[in-house]
Amino acid sequence: MIPLLLRIRIGRKSHRGVSLWLPLFLFWLIALPFLIALLPLVLIAALILWPSGKGKPILCAYLMIFRLIGCLSGLKIDIRSVDNTIYINLI
Amino acid sequence: MNEERKTILEMLAEGKINTEEAERLLSALSKETETGSDVTKIKSGYKYLRVVVEPGPESENSERVNIRVPLKLIRAGLKLASFIPKDAQVKVNEALHEKGIDTDFSKIKPEDLEDLLGQLNDLTVDVEGKEKIKVFCE
Numbered sequence: 001m002i003p004l005l006l007r008i009r010i011g012r013k014s015h016r017g018v019s020l021w022l023p024l025f026l027f028w029l030i031a032l033p034f035l036i037a038l039l040p041l042v043l044i045a046a047l048i049l050w051p052s053g054k055g056k057p058i059l060c061a062y063l064m065i066f067r068l069i070g071c072l073s074g075l076k077i078d079i080r081s082v083d084n085t086i087y088i089n090l091i
Numbered sequence: 092m093n094e095e096r097k098t099i100l101e102m103l104a105e106g107k108i109n110t111e112e113a114e115r116l117l118s119a120l121s122k123e124t125e126t127g128s129d130v131t132k133i134k135s136g137y138k139y140l141r142v143v144v145e146p147g148p149e150s151e152n153s154e155r156v157n158i159r160v161p162l163k164l165i166r167a168g169l170k171l172a173s174f175i176p177k178d179a180q181v182k183v184n185e186a187l188h189e190k191g192i193d194t195d196f197s198k199i200k201p202e203d204l205e206d207l208l209g210q211l212n213d214l215t216v217d218v219e220g221k222e223k224i225k226v227f228c229e
Contacts, residue, residue: 057174064171071163074139078157 002028003073003090011085024090028069035065095120137208137228138162150221162208162228169204172196 004025011017042062046055077088096117103113144156175183184195208228216224 054176057176061171061174064167064174067167068164068171071161071167074159074161075164076157076159079155081152081154 001073002070005091007087007089007091009085009087012083017085139229140165140208141227141229143225145223147218147221147223166204169196169199
């Protein structure tokens with residue numbers, strides 16, 4: 001499932017930082033038409049480069065982008081030191 | 092009774108193999124079945140790879156790292172890495188080599204990853220009492 005929310009917190013020693021909840025589904029609404037619009041260009045590039053053997057990797061890589069986006073949900077990075085705090089969670 | 096077991100017993104009944112050979116074949120078969128069920132458990136049970144770094148008792152800094160990566164993402168990433176052109180892969184490997192990492196990630200297949208994760212299960216590395224690194228699947 002694609003991540004719908006992004007929780008992010010970046011803080012410094014003096015300031016712990018504010019936890020932000022970003023609605024990723026709004027970003028996907030913009031990015032998805034863009035990615036689909038890119039498809040004809042990818043197909044043309046793949047067809048041109050097919051004889052050189054680079055066409056198939058281009059086409060597969062394009063499809064893999066969708067798979068990668070779908071696998072991002074559940075990714076969590078939490079790093080805390082005395083000076084900094086970085087927290088990223090894709091829900 | 093599965094087919095392989097049945098074949099071994101039939102071979103024993105026909106006198107093609109003796110009892111010792113039949114026993115050896117049956118034990119090898121049962122070991123194979125156990126290993127197969129372990130792999131299935133790994134494939135179906137775990138969803139995330141966790142890396143936890145905690146300060147040890149002798150540590151001066153209090154840096155904590157807690158990373159959870161979906162296994163699906165690692166698999167997809169490995170698959171994507173195999174589509175990188177060879178000349179770019181050489182550059183990536185050179186950059187990794189400069190950082191002291193002598194691994195060619197394009198050669199790691201999803202099946203190898205399953206094996207690796209199966210062996211990894213619950214790895215704890217204690218770095219001279221300064222840091223405790225735990226790598227496990229959940």
